[in-house]
Amino acid sequence: MLKSMRSILGRKARKPSLADAVAPRLQSMPLPEQQTYVIGDIHGRADLLELMLELIDAHIGGTSAVNPQLVFVGDYIDHGPDSEAVLTRMRELHESFPDNVVCLMGSHERMMLDFLADPATRGPRWMRSGALETLRSYGVATSDLEESPEFDAYPKAANALRRRLKKSTLDWMEGLPLSWSSGNLWAVHAGADPGHAMEAQTARVLLWGHPEFDSGPRSDDIWIAHGHSEVDTPRVAEGRIATDTGAWRTGRLTACAIRSNGRYDFLQT
Template sequence: MPPIAPETTFQAVGDIHGRADLLERMLQKLDPAVQTVFVGDYVDRGEDSARVLARLKDSDAVCLKGNHEQMMLDFLDAPERRGSLWLHNGGLQTLASFGVGLAESTPQALGQARDALHEKMGNELRDWLRALPLDWQTGNVAVVHAGADPALPINDQAPETLIWGHPEFDSVQREDGIWIVHGHTIVGGPSAKEGRVSIDTGAFATGQLTAATVTSGAVSFVTA
């Protein structure tokens, strides 16, 4: 791999998963003059997803869509058919953060919870979530949520690959010299090697939210 070489220095923040407290601490550590990119998975598992979304929506940062945002949108679109996956992966905590309860998983209850969440979120937040991009690039660096197919250019990646990952992402090196900054897969510590910069340190479980500062030829990490 060639040296990492963004056209401009930027900061990428790993998966937040409802930890608004860690997000606020991280924002205090980041340089406000440097472009910030969030890699997705703002909701679920942690207890304060609603506050995380409100904070990010009103920021100047680039916010990418993760698989948990997609599952949340799928619940809003088809709660009876697609809600179970979200609810079993932290969706209940996100509902609670918006003041929405769900005591049972009957079709009627799911529909009522969807309607309540739809109202609590409001049009502006829902539209913001749906419009989130799937990647961001500068120089020979691409930021995505989960990973990328090493055989395809970033612009040709399937949306499902960018938000759910690819089976060869961790084992096959790209040949186009593009470094991938990503979250989604929890790691024991952040790393930058073999064209991949991994920054999901499992904030909801470990209490550690990680960001990478990427400059020409170097990557450094900060943890909140």
């Protein structure tokens, strides 16, 4: 996958023309410094991830993109059947293209890490959020966790998951960033508090959202691309770019391809 990306990363940027110098900046649109692909929540659908990489590869090859950026907004695990495969692929992409592939932490990755740190306390919430499918993808038995689990079922499952989860993958997950930015475009998992600068957002807000996030555009011309909240149709409006189309149940994984001139396309499996 991403067959054309290695050659594209080697392209030299063209020199700016006079037209570029005098062209007005469309400050009402997202303006990343390079062509950027923001990919929504994957939730264990390794099959859709591979399809999306093919779509992105074809889209990059059909444009004059220089140094394109891929940003995944988190929630790689849970609900879908192949969380282990998705995590492996995410790490592989990041390590193969460290300057061009960003993997953000999502709320489900945070829940998994919290479960491993404190299974008895954090286990019930994660189990209600699609964790059984993740555990099964790692070969962890889940029968003791269904219906009314005993107190010690959560520590047992956590120990089993730790034995099957590579430490290098766990370390990689713990180091996932909460945000990424370029130009006036920011990517986060869930949302942001419109009353605070992006640099001042808390981890809780970036991972779980804010009640006023959808109230209207920010006053600082910042555009925020995000996942977390499912939408029937992806949209770009009022400073927000929604990309989570419920891939795990709908089969529709979405990416927003945003050019440095403010134009954008949606790619969808």
